Amino acid sequence: MSRFLTLNIGASRAVLAEYALKGKSTLTLTAYGEADLSAAGEAVGSLEATLTPSLHRIMREKGIKPAPLVVSLNGQSVFPRFAKFPAVAPEKLEELVRYEVEQNVPFPIDEIVCDHQFTGTTPEGEKAAMIVAAKLDQVRAVTDAVASAGLSPQIVDVSPMAIYNAFRWSNPGATGCSVILDIGSRTTSLILVEAEKIYTRSIPTAGNTITKDIAQTFGCSLEEAEQLKLERGYVSLGGVTEDEDEITDRVSKVIRTVLTRLHAEISRSINFYRSQQGGNAPSRLFLTGGTVRLPQLDDFFRETLQVEVSYLNPFSHIALGPKINRNALANDAFTLAESAGLALRMTDAAAMHINLMPPELIEHARAVKRIPFLVVGALGFLAALGVGIYTEKAKGESARAQVENVQRINGRLKQLDTKLKAAQRGVLEEQERCDEFQHLLLSRSVVLRCVNAVRESLIPGMWITAWEPIKVKTGETESDGLRVTIRGWRDTMGAAEAMVKKDGGRKITAAEMVQGSLKGRGLFVPDSVKIVAQRDVKDCLFEFAISMVYAPPPSILADGKAEGAGKKKKGAR
16 A cells, blocks of 8 residues: 655645555545645745745644655646647647647746646547646746655646546546536636536635625724634525624625626636537536535525536545544535545546646656666676676676676765765755744744734723733643733723623623634634633723633634535524
């Protein structure tokens, strides 16, 4: 049984997974982990400085060791094109593909890396092909980043093709035209699949668009808007029905407005596909990506597109290892379809085989594969030479010359071995430096985010008077925590309390408002956020203290189920 890794890098999140392969197509998911790249991306410029420490952290936390890697490029950074060519000789067909790339990719041919695959023959007798290209410097940025983490990429795939492979694998009997929507944070990947045809498009309307529109509607920060989306967001189904909660009702209508724009782009793409490629109208829609967790999203597309809607399940034919948390996977499966598609590239079950490896890495891989054959050849030659010397003493001079030649080859091999060991030592030293850098980076980021979280939780007219690191003992373990003392003007706090609805007949105090906000920030263990002291300082001032325990690195994925994504009850629309 062999072992390998997959890595898909999104706009704000990276997912590293480990798979075991038995035979040619029996896959088992043994471990996986995610890293949020958005916070680090604001502090550090390059992908290598952002991604490498994140990969180190995932590998340490999940016990993942280096292995052959399949990595994918984001759909925004590639140029996919479905093309048809006349049935000509193979060498002429390759020339036509190159001409197609030169005419349609907006960069010089020596600044890109491209690959293609012929997918079949059209009813008109033409050769159908999927062509994918990307800028060489963007591909190298990814391969350099994973190499700095001690990983060796074997295949550079692209996100839409990985999802296409996952769809083909999990839905082998699909007929007619199918639509796959991968709704991420910054873009939505649209994939149309029909027989040998495949059409893809990247639409810049996705989860972050919803967050920005909520922030604009409520006049709040992006962080607060994201929290509103996660806690109160669902897709309004239109009509005159309103939610009993005014804020929830406004959030749901903002989400529907954004999705209406997305629906218009999807309809435009389907019409283009039908008119330009002679495709049929789609009969079903599959949803995947982090944003599809929004309740009633499937109902929205079922209503607007008038097709059958379901969620893409990438693990219907992939086994799960003993370390996999089944409950967590039911929620994370929304963001793991691309990982499953990448894993299929190491089997004989993948339908699409696109590889955008930089030329120098391809040549390096070939050279590494040749080294063992050179060593075995040299050893075999020495054995044969020994027999020749023993049986034919008369050829001693010739044999000595041959031995010297073998020794020269062996010397060169030893030099290669010395360089390889030096490179390995360099990698270990670089890993140690990266670990130190990651520790400093994360320490800085945590402190800044905690200060910002407390500041944003305060009601106008409040201020912080004390900030004390503390140790909180739970059972036999001791955790790092924080005690914050806050003061505020009585009149402004009373005004804020008057604007908030009562909780079961009891008014919510200003201190409890701050406590509730901190619980929902994701930076502290919710049950540990407690009001530990309250007192009147003067008639016009009130003081209280809150203690809390730092949470482990948070997951921004909302709790939910893989099927149905937690639909809103009819009475609460």
